[in-house]
Amino acid sequence: MSLVRPAPRGRPDHQTRPPRNPLLLPLALILGGMLMGFLPGSVTSASGQVETEAGGQVETETGGQVETEAGRRAEGAAGDAVPQTAPPPPEIEARDTPSDRGENITVTWTPPPEDTGVGGPVFGYRIERGLSPEGPFEHIGQASPGATRYDDTNVADGLPYYYRVITLTASAEGTSGIGGPAIAAPQWINTNQWNVFIVLALLLGFNLYFIEHIKAGGKPFIRKIAGLEAINEAVGRATEMGRPILFVPGIQDMNDIQTVAGVTILSYIARTVAEYDSRLVVPTSRALVMTTARETVKEAFLAAGRPESYDESSIYYITDEQFGYVAGVNGYMVREKPATCFYMGAFFAESLILAETGNSIGAIQVAGTAMPAQLPFFVAACDYTLIGEELFAASAYLSGEPKQLGSIKGQDVGKFIGMLSVAVGVLVLSIAMITGWDPLVRVAEWIRIFWSTELA
Amino acid sequence: MKRTIPLLITGVVGTVLVVAYFIPHPPFDSLREDFSIFFDIIASVAFILGGGNLIRMHGSRISRKESNWPYSVVTVLGFLLTLFVGLTKLGNPNGFLGSSVTTSGSYFYAAYEYIFRPAAATMFALLAFYVASASFRAFRAKNAEATILLLVAFIVLIGRTFVGELLTSWLPDSLHFLTIPYLVEKIMVVLNFAGNRAIMIGIALGIVSTSLKVIIGIDRSYLGSG
Numbered sequence: 175m176s177l178v179r180p181a182p183r184g185r186p187d188h189q190t191r192p193p194r195n196p197l198l199l200p201l202a203l204i205l206g207g208m209l210m211g212f213l214p215g216s217v218t219s220a221s222g223q224v225e226t227e228a229g230g231q232v233e234t235e236t237g238g239q240v241e242t243e244a245g246r247r248a249e250g251a252a253g254d255a256v257p258q259t260a261p262p263p264p265e266i267e268a269r270d271t272p273s274d275r276g277e278n279i280t281v282t283w284t285p286p287p288e289d290t291g292v293g294g295p296v297f298g299y300r301i302e303r304g305l306s307p308e309g310p311f312e313h314i315g316q317a318s319p320g321a322t323r324y325d326d327t328n329v330a331d332g333l334p335y336y337y338r339v340i341t342l343t344a345s346a347e348g349t350s351g352i353g354g355p356a357i358a359a360p361q362w363i364n365t366n367q368w369n370v371f372i373v374l375a376l377l378l379g380f381n382l383y384f385i386e387h388i389k390a391g392g393k394p395f396i397r398k399i400a401g402l403e404a405i406n407e408a409v410g411r412a413t414e415m416g417r418p419i420l421f422v423p424g425i426q427d428m429n430d431i432q433t434v435a436g437v438t439i440l441s442y443i444a445r446t447v448a449e450y451d452s453r454l455v456v457p458t459s460r461a462l463v464m465t466t467a468r469e470t471v472k473e474a475f476l477a478a479g480r481p482e483s484y485d486e487s488s489i490y491y492i493t494d495e496q497f498g499y500v501a502g503v504n505g506y507m508v509r510e511k512p513a514t515c516f517y518m519g520a521f522f523a524e525s526l527i528l529a530e531t532g533n534s535i536g537a538i539q540v541a542g543t544a545m546p547a548q549l550p551f552f553v554a555a556c557d558y559t560l561i562g563e564e565l566f567a568a569s570a571y572l573s574g575e576p577k578q579l580g581s582i583k584g585q586d587v588g589k590f591i592g593m594l595s596v597a598v599g600v601l602v603l604s605i606a607m608i609t610g611w612d613p614l615v616r617v618a619e620w621i622r623i624f625w626s627t628e629l630a
Numbered sequence: 631m632k633r634t635i636p637l638l639i640t641g642v643v644g645t646v647l648v649v650a651y652f653i654p655h656p657p658f659d660s661l662r663e664d665f666s667i668f669f670d671i672i673a674s675v676a677f678i679l680g681g682g683n684l685i686r687m688h689g690s691r692i693s694r695k696e697s698n699w700p701y702s703v704v705t706v707l708g709f710l711l712t713l714f715v716g717l718t719k720l721g722n723p724n725g726f727l728g729s730s731v732t733t734s735g736s737y738f739y740a741a742y743e744y745i746f747r748p749a750a751a752t753m754f755a756l757l758a759f760y761v762a763s764a765s766f767r768a769f770r771a772k773n774a775e776a777t778i779l780l781l782v783a784f785i786v787l788i789g790r791t792f793v794g795e796l797l798t799s800w801l802p803d804s805l806h807f808l809t810i811p812y813l814v815e816k817i818m819v820v821l822n823f824a825g826n827r828a829i830m831i832g833i834a835l836g837i838v839s840t841s842l843k844v845i846i847g848i849d850r851s852y853l854g855s856g
Contacts, residue, residue: 275659360655367652374648377838385848429669431837434844438851461680462673470852490687491680495746497753509698523757530760544833546826554768555760562829566836569851570843577848585839592831 260341261286262348263299268337268356273367276331276360281324281353283339291320300340300347301326307336307352331358369624373588380587385580394583401540401558402571405443408538412513413452418488419443420512422503422528424519424543425459425496428466431566432544436519437463437470438569439542443516444471448478456489457506459499464491500524504531517541517556518565521548529555542568563589595621637847644845684709712741782817789814 263283271278281301289296301324302311317324317339329335334355341348388394412419421443423436440456447454454471458464468489475484492502504527507515515532517525517539525541525548532539533555541552542560552559560568567585570578599621606614647665650658688702696702719726721737731738769784771777788794794810801809843849 273654275654275656360659362653362655364652364654371652374838377835378842381839381842427669427673429666431840434852435840438849441851460673461676461683464683465676465679466852473853487687487690491683493684494677494680495750497750498746501749501753505701523754526760526764527753527756530764533764544836546829546833549829551764554764561832563832563836566833566840569840569849573851578843581839581843581848585835588835588838589832592835 260296260343260346260348261288262341263339263350266337266339266350266353268335268353270356270358271325273361273364276358277327277329279326279329279335279337279356279358281326281337281339281356282322283350283353285320285322286341286348288343289319289341292318294319295343297342297344299324300342302338302340303329304336304338305333307354311336311338329358331360333357376591377584377588381581381584383580384583384587385577388576388580388583394579396571396579396582399560399564399567399571401542401560401564402568404538404540404558405572406446408514408516408540409443409446409450409452411538413450415513417513418453418455418510419447419514419516420503420507420532420537421454421456421516421518423456423458423463423467424517424521425499425524426520427460428462430520432520433460433463435544435565435569436542437466439516439518439565439572440467441470441474442569442572444474445478448475448480448483451480451483453485454488455506455510455512457492457499457503458489459492459494459496461491464489496522496524500527503528507531507535507537511535512537515539517543517552518560518568519543521545521552526551526555532556592625595625633850633853636853637850641845641847644841648845681709681713712738715741785810786814786817 263285265284266281267283268279268281271280283299286296288294296319298319299317299321300313301315301317303314303326304311314326314328315324324339326335326337334357336352336354337356338352339350341350384392384394409419421440423440424430424433426433428434428437444454456464456467456471458467468486471489472481472484472486475481492499506512507528508531512532512535515528515537517528518541521528521543522545525543525545529539529541529552539556540558540560541556542565543549543552544562544565546562549559549561553561563585567582570582599618602614602621603618605611606618643665647661650661653659685706688706690696691699691702692706715721715737716731719731719736719738721735721740722728722731722733723735724733732742733739765783769776769780771780785794788797789810794814798809798811806812840849844852
């Protein structure tokens with residue numbers, strides 16, 4: 175089954191694009207199957223995205239080959255003479271899809287009153303496109319009953335396109351007026367993301383404000399994070415016992431922000447290790463993480479005034495494979511019995527295997543991850559756990575620099591706004607449900623949409 | 631200079647990618663994908679770095695006859711053999727150019743399917759035992775909070791089995807809210823989900839804040855400097 179649609183007139187084949195999201199295909203097939211159960215005949219699916227009034231978005235593929243009366247008629251209507259007695263959509267509009275990369279035109283129409291949805295007299299709509307208002311028009315897609323929109327993603331930028339929508343009933347058709355001209359063009363600003371922009375701007379603003387505030391002498395209150403307070407104790411214990419310290423930076427690469435956060439903590443731990451003249455071992459599952467960790471630890475030893483103690487071979491690569499890596503690290507733990515184990519970064523199923531092995535050898539363990547599913551395992555098996563945001567705050571917390579502490583306060587304000595939104599949303603919606611006052615429902619809905627990706 | 635250039639690259643690339651998120655117009659629309667490909671290229675080169683490090687480290691252990699050096703022999707042999715059968719496509723039913731290295735029947739496929747996969751599955755299987763031992767420690771009723779945790783965990787564990795359904799199936803409809811499946815659903819969907827979301831919000835804000843610190847250049851600890 176091909177997902178590539180035929181190119182429009184005046185546009186070469188190589189410019190055709192597959193539908194936006196291939197994952198929608200199974201959904202379309204399921205919905206198609208359901209539709210077959212409801213309709214008396216069968217439907218020929220055509221390409222395009224269809225949005226119903228109920229808000230459902232269905233993407234079907236060319237050659238879906240699920241046939242109904244409406245579908246057959248949609249395909250063959252150009253040649254067959256069908257009575258034009260069905261009610262046409264009274265209004266049609268074609269316009270360039272806003273906030274996109276171009277090559278996309280949105281056709282919207284008002285359904286006739288006879289369209290009562292699936293099972294009603296209207297079987298669906300056939301969408302046709304032409305390069306002039308006089309035609310000729312070609313069939314480009316089909317929409318379900320109740321649909322009001324069709325996204326034509328198979329157009330070239332800069333060309334004027336005209337559209338018409340044809341209502342399909344059991345025995346007749348009704349052709350709408352001409353919508354257009356619509357000219358597709360890419361936009362410079364994605365206005366669908368304005369909520370993300372506002373949140374980002376606020377967070378950036380708060381971060382910068384608090385950084386300046388603390389630099390100017392402001393004294394922020396930062397609560398104690400037990401896991402980070404324990405680092406000195408953990409390194410000291412290893413030094414006293416004469417055993418190494420193990421640092422595991424997770425199993426993701428340097429493009430994961432958790433790995434970056436882990437490496438920043440490694441920097442502080444390495445400096446402490448250098449000061450205590452202890453031994454640090456960092457096995458990695460990614461070669462790039464190994465390179466970065468080596469550089470970080472080397473600089474930390476240099477900053478601590480002990481460059482001669484830096485041992486490059488103690489930071490090494492094992493394998494990219496998840497369980498191969500676990501086997502390597504576990505083997506090291508069982509053989510060398512490190513006194514302290516740090517797990518900072520992104521972890522998956524290996525989290526508990528590592529932490530339980532560390533527990534079995536009696537190591538003091540500090541873990542930190544932003545993988546919610548792994549947090550319970552670390553909490554159960556480790557002495558201290560940095561939960562989610564604490565991992566990201568660790569670098570600032572450990573450095574104690576005003577610039578960095580300001581970012582923690584900025585983060586806190588963001589959290590406060592989030593909490594306030596949740597509280598206000600719950601309160602407003604509860605009152606709206608009790609009183610039935612519609613404006614309050616709209617306010618609650620607006621708050622929900624603001625914090626969702628629904629706009630996009 | 632050693633720090634300035636990386637900081638500059640991080641700042642410029644980070645800012646451009648953040649801005650590109652709000653610009654659908656070419657060439658900004660494909661920047662994220664492009665940079666992702668750049669990273670993949672760098673990461674694939676890093677495989678050579680990783681492989682080289684592996685050989686050097688274990689070679690050194692073998693030559694110095696360090697403790698546990700026979701393990702290093704197994705590692706190096708395993709690495710070289712896999713590399714050899716992969717590069718030469720040994721045993722590939724369609725010849726060297728006929729098909730992919732992972733084609734069924736090739737030696738590389740056999741090594742993966744009959745050696746690596748069972749070994750990985752064995753490691754994964756350990757998880758079952760570790761879950762039991764960790765749960766045993768975590769669910770000790772040492773104080774009020776731990777007792778609540780134990781109780782909730784017990785309900786959820788029981789509720790996930792057929793026993794949970796059976797134990798309270800005799801309750802009348804008016805007491806449906808006391809059935810174990812109902813309690814499990816409420817614990818997971820309401821309590822657990824709410825707590826999970828709170829953690830997720832914190833993580834999202836933490837990611838934004840850390841990214842901003844790295845892009846602005848406030849946090850330089852990944853470069854080894856405070």
